Amino acid sequence: MNIVMVGTGYVGLISGLGFAEFGFNVTCIDKDNDRLRKLSQNIMPIYEPGLTELFKKHYVNTKRIKLTSDYSSSLSKADVVFITVGTPSRRIDDEADLTDVYSVADEIASNIKKYCLIVTKSTVPVGTSRKIKEIISKKVDKNLFEVASNPEFLREGSAIDDFLRPDRVVIGVETKRGEKILKLLYRPLYVSETPIVSTNIETAEIIKYSSNSFLATKITFINEVANLCEKVGANVQDVSRAMGLDRRIGSKFLHAGPGFGGSCFPKDIKAFSKTAKKYDVPLSLVDAVNLSNKERPELLAKKIASYYSSNIKGLNFSLLGLSFKPNTDDIRDSTSIIIGNILIKLGANIFAYDPKAMANTQKLYPAYNFADDPYSACKNVDGVIICTEWNEFRALNIAKLTSIVKRAIMFDLRNLYNQTEMESLGWEHVSVGR
Ligand code: NAD
DSSP, X not given: OEEEEEXXXXXXXXXXXXXXXXXOEEEEEOSOHHHHHHHHTTOOSSOOXXXXXXHXXXXXXXXXXXXXXXXXXXXXXXXXEEEOOOOOBOTTTOOBOOHHHHHHHHHHHHHOOSOEEEEEOSOOOTTHHHHHHHHHHTTSOGGGEEEEEOOOOOXXXXXXXXXXXXXXXXXXXXXXXXXXXXXXXXXXXXXXXXXXXXXXXXXXXXXXHHHHHHHHHHHHHHHHHHHHHHXXXXXXXXXXXXXXXXXXTOSTTOOXXXXXXXXXXXXXXXXXXXXXXXXXXXXXXXXHHHHHHHHHHHHHXXXXXXXXXXXXXXXXXXXXXXXXXXXXXXXXXXXXXXXXXXXXXXXXXXXXXXXXXXXXXXXXXXXXXXXXXXXXXXXXXXEEEEOSOOGGGTTOOHHHHHHHOSSOEEEETTOOSOHHHHHXXXXXXXXXXX
16 A cells, blocks of 8 residues: 655654554655755654654665655555645634645645545544545546545654554544545554544544543643642642542643643644634633633743742743653744743743753744753753753752752742752742642
8 A cells, every 4th residue: 555644744754654664655745845855864853752763764774654745756656645734723813724734635636546545634623624525526536536534643752652552543434445444554553452433524523623622621720720729728739639540530631830832732722612613612611721721821920020029120040941842842832932932021031941942942032042951051040940841850950950040949830849848958949739
């Protein structure tokens, strides 16, 4: 089977490599020639644990991965085409921008030559795969193709493992033929008894948005509870732990912090809400989550400023962690950077350190100062802010930090440190929800 991934970004590259690992030949298309050129020189466009090695294995050794910007030669031979381009938020109305998805549908329509299954892996609003079908059927006989939906659930930071060992695979299909092809592609997962949820296309599209919205809701719920805990002398970590031990609730995504960011949750909950409104079915809970999470960085920045009589003009802060989560260099909608930007706007100077995300930040945010390690970032600062929970920040040498900071105050937005211990070492320890 010839598999083609259109869009060689996070999802296209990782899932393409995943299918290569399953034994298939995969052609990865991208319109970004620079990205393809760098990849062909073994320079990865993103940081993801294990990516360089897996890419080398299948590009250089097994040769199961091919890279191209030429639609015609690859699509004409394709048995299955995955659409894996981005679906960002449209600035004007928060809807999912489907420009790239529809332009890929056009390319597919112009280039397929034999029966082909067109699978949407990008996260798209319900109804999009039908629209793709409409676009393609304008140029291609309906017996020569069919569409399907196969939303992707990988998480940045553990993307390869998530693809190779998923909790479940969702396939939305119109026919038994489409179902058979997709099940064949995921056959290697049968050994691990991975559940394959086979459903219609609309359901598959909704499953992806519902899952992300639910996880975002859990995070926002515990963040709001954390706000209350701070006012009444309760400890949100104990609340989370006790709640999480209830198997109906579960402990994941129940850690209070600076709010969710990243390339998926913020845009997906907005798009989900917009889609529902179109059908006159408001998702009021999702709207509340969106609003609460949007306000959170401002709330935390104000909390930080309140420790300086709400005047941080000219003060220096170290910002530890810039990526939206650990083990990635992705800074899209990173809460850390949103908070950093608010502090800069209030007149503060930011000295940032991140194990992997500094290059990406430097390109977009020239006002940040960058340090080579966490300690250099903390030299002479009026406050230390921990925003992303990289392992490197979990066991900082506090004695060393004490000797270099100007004021020993830590804003521990991920609750990595023990308050009593920090206080015994002479620090003011400001955490979340306790
Ligand atoms: P990305 O921005 O990393 O990659 C998109 C790629 O598509 C880019 O390399 C871009 O150059 C390419 N592209 C755009 N238009 C193209 C065209 N017409 N032809 C060929 N290539 C084109 O995006 P991503 O993070 O991989 O996300 C892709 C989709 O998967 C989105 O819908 C996203 O919501 C979803 N998703 C992402 C993740 C994640 O963790 N990143 C997880 C699950 C689902």
